[in-house]
Every structure is written in C-alpha cells, then in structure tokens.
Amino acid sequence: MSCPTCQSENPEVAAFCHRCGTSQHAxxxxxxxxxxxxxxxxxxxxxxxxxxxxxxxETADNYRWAxxxxxxxxxxxxxxxxxxxxxxxxxxxxxxTYLVYIYDVNLWEDAPAPVVAGLFLVTGALAALVSLIFFDxxxxxxxxxLGSSGRAGMESFPLVPLLIFAVLLPxxxxxxxxxxGVLLARMPQFDDMIDGLTFGVAAGTAYAAFETIVLFxxxxxxxxxxxxxxxxxxxxVIINLMVVKSLIYGTASGIAVAAxxxxxxxxxxxxxxxxxxxxxxxxxxVLYWVGVRLAANLPYGQLIGLLWGFVVLVVLVIRIRVMMxxxxxxxxxxxxAKSDPSKRETLVESFCPECENMLLAGSxxxxxxxxSVRSTSRQAxxxxxxxxxxxxxxxxxxxxxxxAGSGPTGGAA
Numbered sequence: 001m002s003c004p005t006c007q008s009e010n011p012e013v014a015a016f017c018h019r020c021g022t023s024q025h026a027x028x029x030x031x032x033x034x035x036x037x038x039x040x041x042x043x044x045x046x047x048x049x050x051x052x053x054x055x056x057x058e059t060a061d062n063y064r065w066a067x068x069x070x071x072x073x074x075x076x077x078x079x080x081x082x083x084x085x086x087x088x089x090x091x092x093x094x095x096x097t098y099l100v101y102i103y104d105v106n107l108w109e110d111a112p113a114p115v116v117a118g119l120f121l122v123t124g125a126l127a128a129l130v131s132l133i134f135f136d137x138x139x140x141x142x143x144x145x146l147g148s149s150g151r152a153g154m155e156s157f158p159l160v161p162l163l164i165f166a167v168l169l170p171x172x173x174x175x176x177x178x179x180x181g182v183l184l185a186r187m188p189q190f191d192d193m194i195d196g197l198t199f200g201v202a203a204g205t206a207y208a209a210f211e212t213i214v215l216f217x218x219x220x221x222x223x224x225x226x227x228x229x230x231x232x233x234x235x236x237v238i239i240n241l242m243v244v245k246s247l248i249y250g251t252a253s254g255i256a257v258a259a260x261x262x263x264x265x266x267x268x269x270x271x272x273x274x275x276x277x278x279x280x281x282x283x284x285x286v287l288y289w290v291g292v293r294l295a296a297n298l299p300y301g302q303l304i305g306l307l308w309g310f311v312v313l314v315v316l317v318i319r320i321r322v323m324m325x326x327x328x329x330x331x332x333x334x335x336x337a338k339s340d341p342s343k344r345e346t347l348v349e350s351f352c353p354e355c356e357n358m359l360l361a362g363s364x365x366x367x368x369x370x371x372s373v374r375s376t377s378r379q380a381x382x383x384x385x386x387x388x389x390x391x392x393x394x395x396x397x398x399x400x401x402x403x404a405g406s407g408p409t410g411g412a413a
Contacts, residue, residue, distance in 0.1 A: 006332075011360075014367035020332040021365035021372065034321060035328045038354060038369035042325045043318055051098070051201045051250060053194050054323065055104040056354050067097055071242060078238045081227040083219050087236075091212040091240035094250065095120065095205040100197065115190075119180050121204045126176045127210035134169050135215060157297055165294045170285035173211070174252065175300065177203045178278065181257035185267050193327050196261030197254045197320065204253035208246040230405065234300040240292075244309035248288050252281035255323065263327040280319070288312045300405040328372045332364040399403050 001010050001024065003017035010017055014024050021035055035051040039057055047238045048060045048067075055063065070093055078086040102116050135143050139161075146161035169378050181199035190199070213220075227234070259277035263270025291308035295301040350359050352366040359366055364373050 005379050010367060016365050016370035018363040018365055021329050021370055023370070033370050034364065035325055035370060035372040036321075038366070038371045042321050044321070045317055046321075047247060047313075047317060050320050051197075051247070051254065052101050053197065055101065059104075060210045063097060063101060067093065070097075072237075072240060074242060075142055077234060078235050079231060081231060082170045083227050083234065084225060086238050087212065087219055087241070090238045091209040091246075092272050094246040095202070095209050098202055098205055098250075102202065116297055118186065119199060119202055120206045122180050123177065123206040124210040125174075126179070127207040128214055130169075130172060130176055130212045132216035134165065134172075139164050157294070159173055162290070162293055163226065166289040167286050170289050171282050173207060174256070174278070174282045174285055177207045177249065177253040178260075179255065182260050183258050185261045186269075188266075189266065191261060191267050193258050193261045193324070193331075194262055194358070195260040196267070197324070200254035200257030201250040203257070204250035205246050207253075208241075208249040211246070212241050236306055240302070240306045240309060244287075244306060244313055248285065248309060248313050248316060250311065251320055252284050255316065255320055256281040258320075258323065258327075263331040274359075277323075284312055284316055311345050332372075 001014065003007070003010060003020060003022055003024065005022040006020040006217050007351060008017055016023055021190060023033070033048070034042050034044065035059065036053045037046075037060070040046050040130075046066050049055065052063060054062060057272070066119060070089075074086055074089045077089065099120065120295055135140075142158075142161040142164050145158050146165055153185065172263060178200070181196065181203045184199050185196045190196075238330040256274065256278040259271075259274045260267060260269065262271070268274065288309055291312070292305040295304040295308060298304055351357065352359050352371055354368060354371040355369040357366060357368040359373070365371065366373075
C-alpha cells in the first residue's frame with residue numbers, strides 16, 4: 001500500500017505511514033490524532049503532553065498526579081496561612097517538575113544537568129534583574145500607583161502604569177526569556193523543534209518563578225510566618241501563580257523558541273516565522289496581564305483574572321499542538337521525499353514506546369498509533385536507532401542492504 005502523501009510503501013494493515021505519519025484511512029477520522037501522543041486529538045487541551053512531549057501516556061499520568069497532589073498541598077498551606085511556604089512552593093512547582101522531567105527522560109544524554117541548570121540559573125538571574133528594574137529601581141512609583149488603584153475603582157485607573165506593567169514589561173520579559181533558549185537551540189545537538197520547545201518552556205517557567213519571588217519578597221521578610229486575613233483571596237492568587245502564570249510564561253516562550261529551531265534538521269534562526277511567533281507570544285503575555293490588571297479593580301477581581309488566564313493558556317496550548325503537529329508531519333514528508341537516512345528514524349525493527357507495537361525499519365512514525373519517533377525519549381530512541389551488524393557482516397534485520405540504495409525499505413512487516 002503506497003502512502004498518498006510521500007508514496008512510501010506500507011503494509012496493508014498500517015493505519016499511518018511509517019515515513020510521513022499520514023493517516024492511511026482518512027475516512028476513519030484519525031487524521032486529527034496528535035503525533036506526539038496518539039491517544040489525544042490535536043485540538044485537545046492537554047497540558048502535560050504538550051509541554052512534556054517526550055512522555056508517553058504512563059509517564060504523563062505520573063507527572064500529572066504528582067503535580068495535582070503537590071498543588072493540593074500548596075493550597076492547603078495557603079488555607080492555613082503559611083504564605084511564605086505557599087508562595088515559594090507555588091513559584092517553583094512547575095519549573096522543578098519540568099527539570100525532573102528533563103532529567104528523567106535524559107533528553108541530551110550525557111549533558112542534561114549542566115544544560116538545564118545553566119538555563120535555569122541564567123534565566124532566573126535575568127528575571128530577577130528585570131523585575132528589580134521595573135518594580136523597584138525605575139518604575140517603583142508607578143507600581144505603587146497601580147497597586148493602589150484597586151481601591152479607587154475603574155474610573156480612576158492609571159493608564160501609564162498599566163502600559164508599563166501590562167504591556168512594556170511582558171514584551172521585555174519575553175525577549176529575555178527567549179535569549180537563553182535561542183542560544184542553546186543554535187547548537188547542533190539541540191537543533192530539533194521539540195528541543196526548542198523544551199528550552200522555551202524551561203526558560204519561561206524559570207522566569208515566572210524568580211519574578212514571583214522578587215514581587216512577593218515582602219512576604220518572606222515581614223516576619224509574619226502565618227497570616228489569618230484574606231486567605232480566600234490568597235488561595236486564588238496562589239493558584240494563578242502556581243499554574244496559570246507559570247504555564248503561560250512557559251508555553252509562550254516555548255512557541256517562540258520552537259519557531260527559532262524550526263522543522264527538520266538544523267535550526268531555522270531569525271526567520272519571519274520566528275518573528276511572527278515571538279510577536280504572538282508577546283501579545284498573549286500582554287493580553288494576560290492587561291486582563292489581570294484590569295480585573296483587579298472589579299468585584300471578585302482575582303477570580304476573574306484567574307479565569308481570564310485560563311482562557312489565554314488554552315489558546316497557547318492549542319497553538320503549540322497545532323504547530324508541533326504541522327512541523328512533525330512536514331519534516332517527515334521532506335525526509336521521505338529526499339529518501340535520505342535521518343538520525344531520527346529507526347534503523348532496525350523495534351517497538352513503539354507508546355503502543356508497544358513493532359516499528360518498521362526507517363520509521364518516523366508508528367504504523368499502528370501514529371506516534372512520532374521524534375517525540376520519544378532519548379533512551380527509547382537510542383534503542384530504535386542502534387545498528388548492530390550480525391557477525392557474518394550482513395546488514396541488520398530490517399535495514400537496507402548495501403545495494404538497495406539510500407531510501408527506506410519500509411515494505412515488509
């Protein structure tokens with residue numbers, strides 16, 4: 001059976017092309033299956049599989065439950081009035097979980113610890129510097145004016161502080177968040193779009209954490225370890241900091257740095273595609289903060305700001321999924337058209353880490369569930385791409401013979 005997109009030969013039982021991932025049975029409605037995790041749809045709001053593309057269903061569930069349990073504990077600390085503990089835990093819950101995920105899947109083989117620690121610390125230092133400049137050193141009066149406006153009502157809302165802290169600061173912050181990720185994405189060992197997404201999410205969540213610590217540092221220095229006033233409002237604020245703000249910062253930066261990496265081998269760089277997605281990330285950050293700042297002057301303003309943040313987060317998550325889906329499929333089609341071996345395809349018959357069915361040699365996708373090989377962990381991919389010739393010198397089972405050309409075999413199952 002020939003694929004209608006790339007003309008690669010697939011077994012008759014194949015639901016997806018092993019080279020380009022195209023559904024071989026379009027009438028079944030499987031064309032909208034998400035290539036990163038085949039059990040989900042492209043337009044599905046699923047945070048874990050979006051920001052952790054190298055996790056399969058089992059590991060994604062583990063991270064999901066770990067974050068839910070941790071979030072409940074943080075909310076419990078807030079309800080007890082332990083604000084220093086709650087704010088610190090809320091600020092670092094997502095970034096620390098993300099660092100554990102990166103180390104767990106061993107994304108960059110021998111260099112996960114220095115790469116991630118360097119990215120985290122550099123972004124954190126830049127976040128602290130930018131936050132101090134805006135909140136303390138340059139625009140301190142405007143920030144106090146913005147904070148006191150909630151008691152005056154919407155009629156006297158200060159426009160200049162709003163423009164500074166809901167427009168200028170998010171734009172500057174997005175540029176700062178992109179800097180470490182872009183520098184790493186230029187390196188040959190980190191040239192994949194999924195790597196760019198990972199760097200962007202890591203930088204964004206780290207920036208959110210350190211900005212939160214700087215912004216709420218008075219809570220840590222006040223000497224009041226336990227608070228009894230306004231705890232209901234604090235619970236909403238903590239949820240916003242812990243989940244919404246952190247994920248908005250991370251997903252927005254992930255979109256931009258992934259666009260810098262681009263599809264296929266090597267990074268695309270400062271292309272119009274990157275500029276467009278960087279501008280999109282900036283706009284989404286601005287929309288989030290404008291909504292939060294304006295909502296603070298309304299009754300139940302913290303809750304309204306939280307709900308508005310969820311709306312922005314949904315848009316960002318869907319944007320990442322559509323972007324990653326298109327990039328994975330287009331890159332695979334290009335690789336199939338060139339008929340060149342890729343470092344991201346299988347060289348021997350192995351098994352899909354998602355559905356555990358056999359992968360054909362030369363695969364970019366599983367023919368059963370459609371999961372992209374590029375979205376699997378490096379440990380699993382190293383097994384898929386290990387080429388161990390038999391002792392008699394013949395090619396490994398499932399690999400092309402020396403005289404069979406450079407294209408994929410792809411035919412027999």
